[in-house]
Amino acid sequence: MRHQVHYKSLPGLKKCILVADDQPVGRELIRAVLESSGYEVVEAADGEEALAVALSRVPDLILLDVQMPLRDGLNVVAELRRDPRFASTPVIAVTATAMKGDMQKGMEAGFTDYLTKPVSIERLRQITSRFL
Numbered sequence: 001m002r003h004q005v006h007y008k009s010l011p012g013l014k015k016c017i018l019v020a021d022d023q024p025v026g027r028e029l030i031r032a033v034l035e036s037s038g039y040e041v042v043e044a045a046d047g048e049e050a051l052a053v054a055l056s057r058v059p060d061l062i063l064l065d066v067q068m069p070l071r072d073g074l075n076v077v078a079e080l081r082r083d084p085r086f087a088s089t090p091v092i093a094v095t096a097t098a099m100k101g102d103m104q105k106g107m108e109a110g111f112t113d114y115l116t117k118p119v120s121i122e123r124l125r126q127i128t129s130r131f132l
Contacts, residue, residue, distance in 0.1 A: 014040040015132050016057060020050035020076070021065040021094060026119065030063060030094075033121050034128065047071025051079055058085050061131055063115065066095040066106065074109045081110035090131035094119065 017039050021027045024045070031041045042057055044050035048070040054062060062080070066073035073093055080086040093106045096117040103114055115127055 014038060015061065016040045016042060016059040017128065017132075018042050018044065018050065018054055018057065018059040018062045018064075020044040020047070020053075020063065020068065020073070022046055022068045023065075026065075026094075026117070030119060030124065033124055037125065037128065039128065039132075047073065047076045050076050054080055054086070055083070058089075060089070061128060062089060062091045063094050064091055064111075066093050066097070066102075073111075074106060077106075077110040092127055092131070 017034055019027050019030045019034070019041055020043070021030070022045055027043050027045075031043065034041050042053055042059065044053045046069045050064060050068070051071065064073045064076060073095075077091050080089070080091060090112040091110060093111040093114045094117065095102070095114065106114065112131065113127060115123060
């Protein structure tokens with residue numbers, strides 16, 4: 001029987017962060033900041049890909065755009081929260097619309113916190129250090 005290795009449980013490896021955003025420029029900026037801070041970054045360009053990458057890699061932190069094609073971030077985080085491996089994984093909503101009602105809906109779906117667009121480099125570093 002083959003055993004599945006969970007990357008976040010192995011000592012000495014970089015923390016892995018999934019960046020899921022349908023805007024390539026946004027992903028590139030976030031990836032550059034996170035890699036310069038010593039994190040391993042994996043990416044996804046839509047909700048389906050985000051779910052597939054998360055399930056295969058079990059990242060330590062997920063930055064998930066709320067509005068993406070194929071599956072939106074609310075759907076993806078709700079699906080992830082049904083999997084026990086993601087019960088305590090921080091999933092941060094990355095969104096251009098962070099109205100009070102939207103934030104409440106996101107938190108109810110399973111998001112841990114919010115990061116608003118345009119993404120502030122300082123806020124991105126604060127969030128990652130807070131949760132990792």
